[in-house]
Amino acid sequence: MIECPQCGTPNNDEAKNCASCRINLYWAIHHYAELVQLRQAGGLVPRPATAPFLLETSQRVDNGPVAGWLRRMIEKARL
Amino acid sequence: MLEVLPNIARMQTSYALGRPLALPLNLTISVSYRCNSRCKTCNIWQRPNDDFTLEEYEKTFVSLGRAPYWFTFSGGEPTLRKDLPEIVESAYRNCHPGIINIPTNGIQDKIIPERIERVLRAAPGSEVIVNLSLDGVDEKHDIIRGVRGNFARAMRTYAGLKVLKDRYKNFTLGVHTVISNFNIDEFDTIYAFVRDELKPDSFISEIAEERVELDTVGMGITPSIERYQAVIERLQEGMRRAEFRGVSRITQAFRDRYYDLVKRTLVERRQVIPCMAGVASAQIAPNGDVWTCCIRAESVGNLRDHDYNFRSVWSSARAAELRRSIKAGECYCPLANAAYTNMLCHVPTLASVGLRVAGASVKSVLAGKASDQAVQPEGASV
Numbered sequence: 001m002i003e004c005p006q007c008g009t010p011n012n013d014e015a016k017n018c019a020s021c022r023i024n025l026y027w028a029i030h031h032y033a034e035l036v037q038l039r040q041a042g043g044l045v046p047r048p049a050t051a052p053f054l055l056e057t058s059q060r061v062d063n064g065p066v067a068g069w070l071r072r073m074i075e076k077a078r079l
Numbered sequence: 080m081l082e083v084l085p086n087i088a089r090m091q092t093s094y095a096l097g098r099p100l101a102l103p104l105n106l107t108i109s110v111s112y113r114c115n116s117r118c119k120t121c122n123i124w125q126r127p128n129d130d131f132t133l134e135e136y137e138k139t140f141v142s143l144g145r146a147p148y149w150f151t152f153s154g155g156e157p158t159l160r161k162d163l164p165e166i167v168e169s170a171y172r173n174c175h176p177g178i179i180n181i182p183t184n185g186i187q188d189k190i191i192p193e194r195i196e197r198v199l200r201a202a203p204g205s206e207v208i209v210n211l212s213l214d215g216v217d218e219k220h221d222i223i224r225g226v227r228g229n230f231a232r233a234m235r236t237y238a239g240l241k242v243l244k245d246r247y248k249n250f251t252l253g254v255h256t257v258i259s260n261f262n263i264d265e266f267d268t269i270y271a272f273v274r275d276e277l278k279p280d281s282f283i284s285e286i287a288e289e290r291v292e293l294d295t296v297g298m299g300i301t302p303s304i305e306r307y308q309a310v311i312e313r314l315q316e317g318m319r320r321a322e323f324r325g326v327s328r329i330t331q332a333f334r335d336r337y338y339d340l341v342k343r344t345l346v347e348r349r350q351v352i353p354c355m356a357g358v359a360s361a362q363i364a365p366n367g368d369v370w371t372c373c374i375r376a377e378s379v380g381n382l383r384d385h386d387y388n389f390r391s392v393w394s395s396a397r398a399a400e401l402r403r404s405i406k407a408g409e410c411y412c413p414l415a416n417a418a419y420t421n422m423l424c425h426v427p428t429l430a431s432v433g434l435r436v437a438g439a440s441v442k443s444v445l446a447g448k449a450s451d452q453a454v455q456p457e458g459a460s461v
Contacts, residue, residue, distance in 0.1 A: 006297070016125070024299040025124045031119050038260045039299055050298030051348065051411045054094055054289050057375050058296040066125040067112075 005032040006047060016066050022050070022058045026066070027073065082177065082232070083148045083423065086088040090424050099400050102146035105360040105420040107153055107373065108136075109292075110166060110363055112114035114155040116184045117225025118257045120287045120395055122294035123155060131382075133162050139363070141148035151416060153178040155365070158183050158190065164197035171202040180208045182255060185233030186226060192239030199247040207247070210283060211237050214262050216272045223261050223279040237277060251280045258310065259287030263302045266310040274317070283334070283371035286341055286417045292364075292373035302347040311338050328439055332432045333422055340422070341413040349359065350411045352425045356400045360420040361393075369393070371401050374412045409421065 001010045005028040009020035036046045089101045112126040187276030220230040254273050287300040321332050345353045365380035369392045380392035408443045422428045
């Protein structure tokens with residue numbers, strides 16, 4: 001399981017996006033911590049107020065796979 | 080640009096009726112998700128590839144005919160496609176667009192200028208605008224774009240492209256910056272570098288936003304309105320101080336108005352002017368899915384399932400449903416590409432831009448500098 005760096009939701013290993021907050025998990029693992037620092041330095045709360053229509057649309061149309069080579073790279077890194 | 084004016088009434092009628100009386104005049108063709116950048120503001124490179132072939136584009140462009148005035152060939156990194164010039168040639172031969180716009184990350188400095196020269200040769204009657212992405216200066220750019228040496232390569236590409244300006248009068252070389260939480264503190268440095276060192280024909284900035292296409296939903300890359308407003312108003316001030324002539328005066332007036340729209344959209348979180356996506360503008364994904372826009376990236380049908388007949392996809396029930404949703408204001412965004420079409424189709428905006436351009440022209444004449452005699456210094460459009 002992959003725990004979402006943003007909201008803590010557990011996601012299965014194959015997930016592209018967090019099932020709860022929709023953040024791209026590959027991106028979040030690499031850049032979320034930096035962005036939180038920048039957001040707080042800029043007077044923003046750590047978690048963005050994403051428009052509901054975007055969350056809903058992303059959930060509905062974008063659960064698709066990532067490029068095969070990227071999935072293999074992630075699995076290799078885990079091993 | 081004036082030749083699109085007769086189409087505007089048709090677009091407005093289509094919007095009012097909720098069904099298309101014409102095909103879109105602004106079309107973005109995403110030629111591939113492949114990208115050799117690893118930007119902190121984009122995950123498009125993670126998507127699997129199922130790109131249209133040149134033959135599939137040819138059939139699609141035949142079906143579009145003369146409808147689109149403005150094509151954007153985007154990606155991914157569009158210049159990674161070796162057949163980009165042939166794709167553009169097919170669009171030019173079948174559709175005769177007035178404007179062809181191509182963004183590039185500039186990484187393949189030994190290949191891009193030659194590939195763009197072939198594009199310029201393929202579309203001699205269109206205004207070809209190539210925008211180099213620049214999200215920082217020196218190492219800062221490399222860090223944000225996730226590629227070591229990207230800045231140096233981009234600068235070599237820029238130099239290679241600038242040489243083409245002497246040979247191709249239909250070529251506009253621009254610089255494009257995405258303003259995100261990762262670089263907003265550096266924006267003034269970027270702007271000064273672009274204005275004083277690069278001196279491009281145009282400089283466009285776009286706010287980083289959450290898009291389904293880029294898989295950036297939920298990422299929080301958009302800066303706060305307070306910080307965005309501060310930097311963008313300095314840019315606007317710079318634009319207003321510069322002197323423009325002819326078409327540049329019009330495009331700068333629209334650009335200034337666009338930045339005002341972005342600010343209002345961030346604050347009001349609604350469509351500030353009606354969105355014509357799905358009527359006047361659209362996007363074709365690399366696999367042939369037709370979208371109203373890249374923010375929602377919802378397919379209204381796939382061209383492969385419609386024998387590459389754009390009109391057939393454009394008339395689908397799903398397209399009608401999305402048009403209804405957009406018109407009902409169920410979404411909003413500051414997307415630049417759609418915003419420029421929206422402004423063009425919005426009579427009050429058109430009128431105010433027209434008045435401003437006319438006022439500037441009169442002022443110029445009264446100052447003893449008739450607009451047709453005024454010399455725009457290189458880089459003044461920045």
